[in-house]
Amino acid sequence: MKSIKQSNRLISLDILRGVTIAGMIMVNNPGSWGSIYKPLKHASWHGLTPTDLVFPFFMFIMGVSTFMSLRKYNFEPSRESVWKIAKRTIIIFLIGLGLNWFGQLSSGLGAGENFITAASHFDTIRILGVMQRLALAYGFAALIGILFKPKQIVWIIATLLVGYFFILFFGNGFEMSEQNIISIVDQNLWGEAHMYKDWGPDGQITLDPEGLLSTLPSIAHVLIGFLFGKMIVENKNNHKRVEKVMIWGTVLAFAGLLLQYG
Template identity: 40%
Template sequence: MTIPQRFLSLDVFRGLTVAGMILVNNPGSWDYVYPPLDHAHWHGCTPTDLVFPFFLFAVGNAMSFSLPRYQEQGHKAALQKILKRSLLIFLIGLFLNWFPFFRWNEDGQLVFRSLGQLRILGVLPRIALCYGLAGLIIHFSGDRRSFMIAGCVLLAYWWLLLAFGQGDPYSLEGYAGLRLDKWVLGEQHLYRGEGVPFDPEGLLSTLPATCNVIFGYLAGRYIQQKGKDYPMLCGLLVTGCLLVFAGLCWNLVFPINKKIWTSSYVLYTVGIALLLLSVLMYAIEFRGWRRAGSVFEVFGKNPLFIYVMSGVLVKLYLLVRTLAGQNLYGWLYEHIFRPVWGNYPGSLAFAVFHVCLFWALGWWMDKKKVYIRV
């Protein structure tokens, strides 16, 4: 078997995404978040709204190296690898949703977290479902057909929202996926970040999100097949510009929206991912500025483990309470970061501190050659 050439820029891209996820998920206070570090209220796209689709794109990049190896082991072995990995990531996501198994009730008592109200979906379950669906599509269809299937999925998703939506099909109340999630999962198992039962990582919007993985895979294959040369880099750059333009045009009739993961959002985010990847490849692979990306490379070597541990730490913060009844998360911000830096800068400093904390964990693991794969 020919070992595909490794590109440090792909690892840096993945690490940059993990660092971004930790940064935007851990502000000192959600009341003091700079607008670029917060999600768009509904339609639109902020820098924060790029982080999750970038991660899915990076999952596809990594798949472009691993899936051919699986396929060389035979059809059955490849299917087992894809399904096993999908199931493991999904179960880890369920574990993280349930952890730490206890919560504080309104009376200030520590009670067991009932499985009857466990959120089933979320970031890791979506990654698992998208990885599994994309892997199966690519395995059975091949590279060229998977590109056409992804295009059909994006068009079909648009049609589904128009055909089964109510009132404004792109609003929270009229979104067809909301009714599907309530019917399949039940309201008690949905996220309530919007004040009502609604999961931004719902079942229906997983279909277009899968296309981010497919496009990431195709980008990885293209880079491997073309090799490190300027025509390859030019191809990435031009394709990125065209996809951004196509996404903005589609936005006129099908608004860019992360929470329902619209098809225009997929094109727009994949386009920006290609542009960023082009810049990283030029700087690292062509100009040799490897040291500039080495910081983020650490995150990219244990991405899933570092992300899970960041979630575990935050949940432990929320479980531990001071004598005054304040959770440790709020106490750290109120007594350490805000007094020193103020509201908004202190909230950002809290997030940056945790990025540095988990960079240190990743650095230690890399130094000890500890790489946790699922």
């Protein structure tokens, strides 16, 4: 009988990735957009639904995967490791930008424009987006992962989250309006024409949910996944793994509840 080669993959991470992708497909295809089951809708502003967990799950998974992929570089900065991080960041960002361009192209063609005109709306293309946020969060988190020790990363995470809380607190960041500091930063960097338009209490507003400033907690989120990856990979006892994940997961959940109050 042939021996079965043991896989080095983290099966639990693959399962979480599969569940997350299934969730993403479900919330993006709810059946009828006119009558959506409430858990399949994002919270309008304050609050949390299962749909709001899909993107954070992806960032957590990215953090765990980043830890596993950087092990071969021994978590040390080198020409090879930095180039890999930079290349992946640029590619993911450009894919996101390309998807935004393709969306504009499709809209233009649907409105009866010819291909050249529809493909040339660069003055209104959205700069940021989901893929761009993943790119930036990965890039910064991966660089931090090879430049700092785990204990230092804990302090970086705390600084990012607490610092972001105070930025929101003093910058009208808890209000869904164009006077929100998140919107103000993007307006000054990219201009309104290159930003996402959302619907606020009084109509349409320019407030990008994947804005540059709000990428800060996303970097922290990926770093949390990075540290969880370290904890899971380096601890071979499954009972200890589950115990530590449950304890730290509970601590972080309560920390999140505290940071939401503004």
